[in-house]
Amino acid sequence: MKQNSTQQRIETFSLAEARGLVKDLFKPNPTTYWADFLITMAIGLIAFRLATHAPGSFAWRVLAFVVCALAYYRASIFTHELVHLPSKSWKAFRIVWNLLCGIPFLMPSFTYYCHVDHHRRKHYGTFQDGEYMSLGAKPAYHIFLYLLQPFFVGPLAVFRYAVLAPLSWICPPLRRFLIQHASSLVMDPTYIRPLPPKRTLLIWRLQEALCCAWVWGIAWVVWRGVVPISGMPVPGDFLPKIYLLSVAILMLNGIRTMAAHRFVWSREEELSFAEQMVDSINHPDSRVFGPLWAPVGQRYHALHHLFPSLPYHNLATAHQRLMEGLPGDSAYRLTVSPSLVTTLRELWSNARRVSAQAKRAASEAAAGVTGGLTQAGPPKPHHAALRHGTRV
Known part of the structure; x- marks a missing residue:
């Protein structure tokens, strides 16, 4: 019923x-966007400076690190707004966001424009949607595998822009691989991005070149040990802190993503x-x-x-x-969900139920084989469904 x-x-x-x-309510307020983004970036920069250079107790540096991670995380989320804002009238904001956040964080805006597929009716929740994984319709270990991604994405991004990007400019097969498999901010690592128009690829290459220059510039500064202009020494733990910062930001985003949907669709149905x-x-x-x-x-x-x-x-x-x-x-x-904890608990409960079903099916299959009674196949794909009783 x-x-x-x-x-x-x-x-x-x-x-x-x-x-x-x-x-x-559909008209965006430019003042709100500009003020929010610029103030957020300023807070992140000040907190990063305190976390890496300021004298004081370890606790204060940890607090500064947390503030920095939260601020930079917020600033990075504006890439989502860029996809939905009018392209012509918001060109300046898009450029500034890329220069202050997208390029330094190795997440230029072109990496997220595949987000539009996440909103298409024929793509949402299917394998053409890189922002959907059936975490609630698969065994629970898939959640742990997903949460491992933040530990690898940062180093892989550095290698992608510093080494693979310039090589791809002279190697067409590598170029095609990067475009389809390593140019999208999505949760599904198996997602294959469609090839964009040639004009779009010119913008991609410009943003890639800036990312490449940024990575090698940081490497040069770390090698010299002195920050240009200011003359401040580069802390010995600079790179480890950058890595931890990237992990913190990506982990926050991963947790948020798990709470954005119920993730119970089999990726074979149109919604x-x-x-x-x-x-x-x-x-x-x-x-x-x-x-x-x-x-x-x-x-x-x-x-x-x-x-x-x-x-x-x-x-x-x-x-x-x-x-x-x-x-x-x-x-x-x-x-409506009452809290993040409630949403994650439901996701985990769904995944645990699927794990139990898979174990039970495996046990029945093993019993059937050993007893010579049946030939049980693998469990059927899970088509569970929306919580609150949409499908069960």
């Missing part, structure tokens, strides 16, 4: 009704926009820690999938209007 009721709520959800409640919405999660009650682990509006992820062009600074207002204006049985209400 609950399954049918939930499915009916999804099928009767009115996108037009929801849009009517938030139709005046409606309403199903996409219910497969996504809002965390409106995480008002204190939410902006830290899900900055720049990311805690309203289901709302973002409903209206991708809503600017991040209007998401809280939009969510409140939808909760007040939509019917009491609206499918939108299924997207």
